[in-house]
Amino acid sequence: MVQWNMRQVMYEAQRALASPVRNPRMATVIGRLLGLAFVLCFGTGLYSHFLQEPLPGMHFATRPELLYQFTQGTHIIAGIACFPLLLAKLFIVFPDLFQQPPVKSFLNFLERASIALFVGASLVQITIGLLNTYQWYPWPFPFRETHFALGWVLIGSLALHIGIKLPIIARVWRKEADDGSGDDDHLTDAVARDRTATPEAVRLFGSSRPTGVTGRLLAWIDATPDLRADATAERAPSGLDTGSASASRDDTADAEDAARTAHTRLSRRGFLTTVGVSVGTVVVLTTGQTVAPLDAVNAFAPRKKGVGQQGVPVNRTSKQADVAADALAAGWVLTVAHAGVERSFSRSELLAMPQTEVDLPIACVEGWSQLARWRGVRLSDLADLVSADAAASFRLTSLEKKGAYRQTTMGSEYVRDQLTLVALELNGETLDLEHGYPARMIAPGRPGVLQTKWLSRIEAMDV
Amino acid sequence: MSTARTAGNRSVEASGSGELGPALRVTRIVLITLGLAGLAWGAYVLFDSVKPARIPGIALWMGAAIVLHDGVISPLVFFCGILLRRAGHRISGTVILVVQGAIVVGSVMSLIVVPLLIAQSRGTGNPTVLPLDYGVNFAVFWAAVAVVTAAVSFGLYARGRRRLR
Numbered sequence A: 001m002v003q004w005n006m007r008q009v010m011y012e013a014q015r016a017l018a019s020p021v022r023n024p025r026m027a028t029v030i031g032r033l034l035g036l037a038f039v040l041c042f043g044t045g046l047y048s049h050f051l052q053e054p055l056p057g058m059h060f061a062t063r064p065e066l067l068y069q070f071t072q073g074t075h076i077i078a079g080i081a082c083f084p085l086l087l088a089k090l091f092i093v094f095p096d097l098f099q100q101p102p103v104k105s106f107l108n109f110l111e112r113a114s115i116a117l118f119v120g121a122s123l124v125q126i127t128i129g130l131l132n133t134y135q136w137y138p139w140p141f142p143f144r145e146t147h148f149a150l151g152w153v154l155i156g157s158l159a160l161h162i163g164i165k166l167p168i169i170a171r172v173w174r175k176e177a178d179d180g181s182g183d184d185d186h187l188t189d190a191v192a193r194d195r196t197a198t199p200e201a202v203r204l205f206g207s208s209r210p211t212g213v214t215g216r217l218l219a220w221i222d223a224t225p226d227l228r229a230d231a232t233a234e235r236a237p238s239g240l241d242t243g244s245a246s247a248s249r250d251d252t253a254d255a256e257d258a259a260r261t262a263h264t265r266l267s268r269r270g271f272l273t274t275v276g277v278s279v280g281t282v283v284v285l286t287t288g289q290t291v292a293p294l295d296a297v298n299a300f301a302p303r304k305k306g307v308g309q310q311g312v313p314v315n316r317t318s319k320q321a322d323v324a325a326d327a328l329a330a331g332w333v334l335t336v337a338h339a340g341v342e343r344s345f346s347r348s349e350l351l352a353m354p355q356t357e358v359d360l361p362i363a364c365v366e367g368w369s370q371l372a373r374w375r376g377v378r379l380s381d382l383a384d385l386v387s388a389d390a391a392a393s394f395r396l397t398s399l400e401k402k403g404a405y406r407q408t409t410m411g412s413e414y415v416r417d418q419l420t421l422v423a424l425e426l427n428g429e430t431l432d433l434e435h436g437y438p439a440r441m442i443a444p445g446r447p448g449v450l451q452t453k454w455l456s457r458i459e460a461m462d463v
Numbered sequence B: 001m002s003t004a005r006t007a008g009n010r011s012v013e014a015s016g017s018g019e020l021g022p023a024l025r026v027t028r029i030v031l032i033t034l035g036l037a038g039l040a041w042g043a044y045v046l047f048d049s050v051k052p053a054r055i056p057g058i059a060l061w062m063g064a065a066i067v068l069h070d071g072v073i074s075p076l077v078f079f080c081g082i083l084l085r086r087a088g089h090r091i092s093g094t095v096i097l098v099v100q101g102a103i104v105v106g107s108v109m110s111l112i113v114v115p116l117l118i119a120q121s122r123g124t125g126n127p128t129v130l131p132l133d134y135g136v137n138f139a140v141f142w143a144a145v146a147v148v149t150a151a152v153s154f155g156l157y158a159r160g161r162r163r164l165r
């Protein structure tokens, strides 16, 4: 008896949640977009990861100069788009939560467990990603390591999920290819099912209409005949309705059918439009922090182009890095080292060397970017002064006392690039303390965290 | 499998690979294998790079995210939908859809902006992070949503009236 009640509750939940947009085709359509966004995030995320932690022998492209700005900008744009897409996807499949019986077989159990993991990991991934760009870290675990591991979990779950659902996806696609419409009335569908009693419903209720709370609730909701009638009135004249089912027929059953079809199509179109507008809105209002033409409508991005010392935003302040005293000390020198040879340069000595001017963006892991004009000494010139090997990577050390990026490695492709500078000036002025005074790195196509500020030592590593 | 099935509610056996051609069957096996490999690698990376004491926190967040979605957001959406449909006695179906859509668009944007406002009120110690008047922008945003929705609804309403005549 208890079990029967449970079945009834689950059935009623599913029935109450039935909606024309909750069907396999919609799940496939939105799933496709969400899958694309996940793959974009994962690909660009991996690229960002390996830039920071290259595997042995890895080399990277230094052109176009905007490469990292583009990939990480894409990461955050696709990531933001995941919010409406993921919510839409979860909305479509929500009735599955009330599957009855809750577990049908061991395989089914594994499938449901993998989906729970997929959903939980997705929600956490996009949430911590977003909050990270606000520099707010309210979680009890490390961001980067967790975000990286969850990236693999998600991409694995995605492949697994597509594999499991492939028969349904293939059926939707085959149907789309067959008649071009992608109309799926023959697929299980809330509205279509409404008309014919499922055996289960008949067994449980003796009819296709659910009884009890759900039945009464639905009757109450459905007491809005105008909704359907008007939907037909709106749709029929536009010619998008099925030609045969025009409102002129007297046959009430047919009219009801036509109204249902019209309502169904209208709901689906409305749903897709809503998802599309949501994606457009969240992307357009937050992307001005990296895409210049959208700067004018930058309402909700965590950064604003041009806002910061010398017109450039700052990721880590001198206070956070606790470097002010050392950076402003009169005795500061930059040490360049190779195989026991060490040479030190004061700021005026660096300024006395040949200066190069380059236009390069600072492109942050957090997705913002800012083009700026830098002036300083070519790193390759300094490398030559200590006779470093052309294939040598360099270790860069900052005045920062601690922090994951106090000491980083720069591959030879960047060291030898003619655009890579030890920068001394920014946008025509002496480099601001917040931007790394007395001297900082600037190289094409690298994440901002690797554009070491407050340089103290650069050292060629053994080849 | 004769239960009341809704969207994509077909389990592994219900959608068994019997109806798939050989190419799709191979694709399916490859996807499932790669997927399991990705999951295993992710788990390895997680345990390799995150201190064991931190892992329960991640599990907790994932569980809380599911509960928050399934237990709070979804029912909220459901009841808002009911109220709208119910309130829409004398309103055309299209107008209901437009209003519903506008509420969804505004809510999704709010999901992204409300944490932003909280983060800003906590302060970041860096004046170049969160530098805008997000509260003002947020008010303008909702006002714009309301205006656009009203305009579109009125347009649809007027069109409907003309047609009925």
Ligand code: HEM
Pocket: A037, A038, A041, A042, A044, A045, A046, A048, A049, A050, A052, A075, A076, A078, A079, A080, A082, A122, A125, A126, A127, A128, A129, A130, A131, A132, A133, A144, A145, A147, A148, A150, A151, A152, A154, A155, A365, A366, A367
């Ligand atoms: C499901 C979608 C996502 C996947 C698969 C994904 C994956 C990744 C991966 C693999 C990395 C590299 C981590 C590392 O350097 O070790 C990364 C970095 C990052 N992601 Fe995501 N991500 C997703 C969504 C998001 C979202 C929605 C946001 C924010 C709106 C975001 C923000 C970031 C940030 C700020 C970083 C840089 C971390 C750093 O290097 O400090 N991600 N992501």
